[in-house]
Amino acid sequence: xxxxxxxxxxxxxxxxxxxxxxxxxxxxxxxxxxxxxxxxxxxxxxxxxxxxxxxxxxxxxxxxxxxxxxxxxxxxxxxxxxxxxxxxxxxxxxxxxxxxxxxxxxxxxxxxxxxxxxxxxxxxxxxxxxxxxxxxxxxxxxxxxxxxxxxxxx
Numbered sequence: 019x020x021x022x023x024x025x026x027x028x029x030x031x032x033x034x035x036x037x038x039x040x041x042x043x044x045x046x047x048x049x050x051x052x053x054x055x056x057x058x059x060x061x062x063x064x065x066x067x068x069x070x071x072x073x074x075x076x077x078x079x080x081x082x083x084x085x086x087x088x089x090x091x092x093x094x095x096x097x098x099x100x101x102x103x104x105x106x107x108x109x110x111x112x113x114x115x116x117x118x119x120x121x122x123x124x125x126x127x128x129x130x131x132x133x134x135x136x137x138x139x140x141x142x143x144x145x146x147x148x149x150x151x152x153x154x155x156x157x158x159x160x161x162x163x164x165x166x167x168x169x170x171x172x
Contacts, residue, residue, distance in 0.1 A: 032080050033103060036090040038145040040067020040083040044144060047072045050120040093145030102147040110152040114138040132165035133157055
């Protein structure tokens with residue numbers, strides 16, 4: 019069988035997260051975000067996580083222990099993030115509550131948004147920010163723009 023230049027399930031831009039506790043993060047993403055563990059490679063000392071892969075809703079997420087000597091670090095508490103991860107779920111209210119019970123901090127409780135999603139924001143126990151959403155209404159682009167202008171007073 020020929021090698022595929024793009025492995026199955028790895029198309030598109032894949033997030034690669036760095037965390038302080040790789041094994042715990044993999045377990046948390048599987049338990050609380052419905053992930054399926056695809057691969058786990060221990061760190062060079064046999065502990066931690068050199069590389070891991072989790073599939074969430076059919077999309078792959080890669081992660082690793084933060085290794086400052088290799089130029090990576092985990093998120094720093096109380097610093098503004100440079101990114102957030104977006105995840106659609108069947109029931110955002112239930113998912114946010116489940117994540118909170120598992121140690122996540124809910125930064126914005128679930129609420130209906132003008133673009134048609136019901137959305138919550140949270141920080142996982144490893145410092146990464148997530149937007150969880152359930153699509154509840156199909157809204158045209160012109161209606162989204164009208165609602166945005168109304169909301170922001172334009």
